Amino acid sequence: MENTVIEQPPKATPRDFFLHLITFILLYASVISFITLVFQYIALAFPNPLEGPWALASARKTIQWMISSLIVEFPLFIWLSWFLNKTYQAHPEKRRLKPRKWLIYLTLFVAALVIIGDLVTLIFNLLGGDYTGVFILEVITVLFTIGLVFWYYLWDVRVHGE
Secondary structure (H helix, E strand, C coil): CCCCCCCCCCCCCHHHHHHHHHHHHHHHHHHHHHHHHHHHHHHHHCCCCCCCHHHHHHHHHHHHHHHHHHHHHHHHHHHHHHHHHHHHHHCHHHHHCHHHHHHHHHHHHHHHHHHHHHHHHHHHHHHHCCCCHHHHHHHHHHHHHHHHHHHHHHHHHHHCCC
């Protein structure tokens, strides 16, 4: 009879759970801040004549918030990602931690839903004739940004055999 050893995935510590959770929360916050920032720059570049001057003031204030958010969130995300990748190099088994896998697949799921919704919105508006340059730029912004996130985590799953 052949002896087979079933390798159990490593147990996640509260520290592992927290580090992965905060990293993914920072990813989501950074993506939302970036997309909102680009939308506001589009609004400033192509102002809607039907909106009053308050819309431009609002866009400027939102830009200020989003830049502030990105200055804090994105570097923290990059640093935590670097820290976790350094940990994976020292302890490759940590790549198989359940919280990490769940958060990666949740991210892929949400990104896929956003991409599908973005494409449905694009087609719906194109079929209805309700499209503008601003709308197309916003669709491209979402598709590009979320597409990069989706591609990166899909690549990560394939390369590391998740």
